[in-house]
Amino acid sequence: MASITWLLSEFRDKDSVIDAIRALRAAGVQPGDLDLFSEEPLELPRGVLDRPSHSSLVAVLGAAAFGIGGTAFVWYAQHTYEVITGGMPVFSFWGTGVITYELTMLGAVLSTFGYFLFESGLVFKHGRLKRDKDAPVPVVPPEKIWVRVRCEGGNTVRPTAALQEAGAVSIEAKTGAGL
Amino acid sequence: MPGRVKVTPPELLPYGKIREDLFRPLSGLTKKYFIAILLPLLVILFGAYAWSVQLRYGMGVTGLHRPVFWGFYIVDFVFWIGISHAGTLISAILRLTDAGWRKPITRAAEAITVFALMIGGLFPIIHLGRAWRFYWLMPYPNSRLLWPNFRSPLLWDLTAICAYVTGSVIFLYLPLIPDMAQLAEHNTPWRRKLYKALSLGWTGSDTEWHALERAMKLMAGIILAVAVSVHTIVAWDFAMAIAPMWHSTIFGPYFVVGAIFSGLAGLMIVMALIRKLMGLELYLTKHHFDNLAKLLLLMSVLWLYFTLAEHITAWYGNDPSEMVVFGARTRTRFAFLFWLMVFVNFVVPFVLLGIRKLRSITTGVIASFGILLGMFLERYIIVVPTLSNTRLPAASSMSYLPSWVEIAITCATFAGMVVLYLLFSKLFPIIAVWEFKPHVAEDEL
Numbered sequence A: 001m002a003s004i005t006w007l008l009s010e011f012r013d014k015d016s017v018i019d020a021i022r023a024l025r026a027a028g029v030q031p032g033d034l035d036l037f038s039e040e041p042l043e044l045p046r047g048v049l050d051r052p053s054h055s056s057l058v059a060v061l062g063a064a065a066f067g068i069g070g071t072a073f074v075w076y077a078q079h080t081y082e083v084i085t086g087g088m089p090v091f092s093f094w095g096t097g098v099i100t101y102e103l104t105m106l107g108a109v110l111s112t113f114g115y116f117l118f119e120s121g122l123v124f125k126h127g128r129l130k131r132d133k134d135a136p137v138p139v140v141p142p143e144k145i146w147v148r149v150r151c152e153g154g155n156t157v158r159p160t161a162a163l164q165e166a167g168a169v170s171i172e173a174k175t176g177a178g179l
Numbered sequence B: 001m002p003g004r005v006k007v008t009p010p011e012l013l014p015y016g017k018i019r020e021d022l023f024r025p026l027s028g029l030t031k032k033y034f035i036a037i038l039l040p041l042l043v044i045l046f047g048a049y050a051w052s053v054q055l056r057y058g059m060g061v062t063g064l065h066r067p068v069f070w071g072f073y074i075v076d077f078v079f080w081i082g083i084s085h086a087g088t089l090i091s092a093i094l095r096l097t098d099a100g101w102r103k104p105i106t107r108a109a110e111a112i113t114v115f116a117l118m119i120g121g122l123f124p125i126i127h128l129g130r131a132w133r134f135y136w137l138m139p140y141p142n143s144r145l146l147w148p149n150f151r152s153p154l155l156w157d158l159t160a161i162c163a164y165v166t167g168s169v170i171f172l173y174l175p176l177i178p179d180m181a182q183l184a185e186h187n188t189p190w191r192r193k194l195y196k197a198l199s200l201g202w203t204g205s206d207t208e209w210h211a212l213e214r215a216m217k218l219m220a221g222i223i224l225a226v227a228v229s230v231h232t233i234v235a236w237d238f239a240m241a242i243a244p245m246w247h248s249t250i251f252g253p254y255f256v257v258g259a260i261f262s263g264l265a266g267l268m269i270v271m272a273l274i275r276k277l278m279g280l281e282l283y284l285t286k287h288h289f290d291n292l293a294k295l296l297l298l299m300s301v302l303w304l305y306f307t308l309a310e311h312i313t314a315w316y317g318n319d320p321s322e323m324v325v326f327g328a329r330t331r332t333r334f335a336f337l338f339w340l341m342v343f344v345n346f347v348v349p350f351v352l353l354g355i356r357k358l359r360s361i362t363t364g365v366i367a368s369f370g371i372l373l374g375m376f377l378e379r380y381i382i383v384v385p386t387l388s389n390t391r392l393p394a395a396s397s398m399s400y401l402p403s404w405v406e407i408a409i410t411c412a413t414f415a416g417m418v419v420l421y422l423l424f425s426k427l428f429p430i431i432a433v434w435e436f437k438p439h440v441a442e443d444e445l
Helices: A014-026 A055-080 A093-120 A127-131 A157-166 B015-026 B031-057 B072-084 B088-096 B106-127 B131-137 B153-173 B176-183 B189-199 B206-239 B251-277 B286-317 B320-330 B335-354 B361-388 B404-427
Strands: A003-011 A034-037 A145-152 A170-177
Touching: A003 A014, A003 A157, A014 A034, A014 A145, A014 A157, A034 B206, A055 A093, A055 B206, A093 B153, A093 B206, A145 A157, A157 A170, B015 B176, B015 B404, B031 B404, B072 B106, B072 B153, B072 B206, B072 B251, B072 B361, B072 B404, B088 B106, B088 B153, B088 B206, B088 B251, B106 B131, B106 B153, B106 B251, B106 B404, B131 B153, B153 B176, B153 B206, B176 B189, B206 B251, B206 B361, B251 B286, B251 B361, B286 B320, B286 B335, B286 B361, B320 B335, B320 B361, B335 B361
Parallel strands: none
Antiparallel strands: A003 A145, A003 A170, A034 A145
């Protein structure tokens, strides 16, 4: 079990944070070892700290699953418990279209929400979020930004220098056990 | 500086001050608040009593009778579903177009949607008569071997409203999470527990912010499509019937326009009340009301356009059964209500909001009350004259007047909206605090 050191550094503005991330990346820190904490969303320029997401794909898949599943359910119900239609088809795509549409949208809504809970790690920690679930979390006061760096094997010299160079107001090191 | 966007003054306030101002209304219960909640509660109690009378004695206690089987309850249903478009739809449009002035408005609007849907969704159940059998609408295997008819617009309504309620609740909940995490830091023990549980352990990490922003963008797009479909389906409740003045292809968009129109009017009134009662004059500025007023004016003109298109085609077609309804609406029994509707939905907003000198928060609220009245009348005029003048001559020209039971239940729903909103505004910040700060990208434009 390797020892892990967490560097928690405080910044006062977004530009310094961007400089810090660039310096840390240049010092060999991986994006997965970096976390920012703030009271509002930080819009970083593309390429600084991208977090790729599959949320759109999940929404489309959820929508398709609900739409197809719902239509199949209506088809099954109408054929199993037939209503008197006066010679008209028992199952009609026109008539079922509205149900299909609404269930498709419901699928998109639910899968978007479900994936948000998963992706944010609020309900289910996964990947690096699971790995770092015991990492220290700073309490962020308004208008402050915290950068958390994960340093494996206690190697903190270069990241600390990078943070200082970018204008960190304070830097604190905390040690724990890694997974 | 050329090309630089000027941000509104409240957004330049220190974040700590914004937070303090917007969180302050949550604490402390004043006498005024108790009175404001008690009076509508009494109206709700009376409405509940009226409903109990209907449950005991049946639908005979209402004014509904052959052939007018739809009356106030359906009018209420369409009205409240329309009001629900204030929030999610408007918020989603403004979010997708990244309109900066939306920030203090979105949450108040989204809350309207959720409560209006809850209220609107009650009416089909109330209208069932035997309300305890509403679960028959749910498709599940049962000993009656009876499944809902999926072709029925009633079931379409159920599906659409379920999807819309689910989406709207999530759309309201998602941006509340960061605010609730902040509220959980310093609060009374029970509130801390509540906010902590609801904020799901939000820490403010960039992973969480990214996930939230992506989810909100996706939800805005999805909810827009759902909102439009919901009111279109409500319109199809009428348009699918081959009844005079109902069987129209433009009913879907006509209803959507009407819904956004009444929703905006509802939003204007709620915003003005919040501003006054919670002392948020600094955050809900004249600029916001001015923008809402312009939107309202645009919707008023659009509404008139659809109303004219709907009526002129019926008049030119000269179909005898349609002309009877057309005449009842515009010349005889319902003419007063029809022209009053046109007056409050078009003339009043056109004068009060169209003339710049007259446009203010007060005139906006006056016009909005008129629009709400007008849109209620519009639904009444769509429902009742057609059912009073069916294609069966023997059943025609029957009159309908709502009974005290229907009126009491209708009043209770308005009171319900007030109570729900007051409770919500005491539990959650009515303006999204984290969204209020200008994003840097906006500043750099």
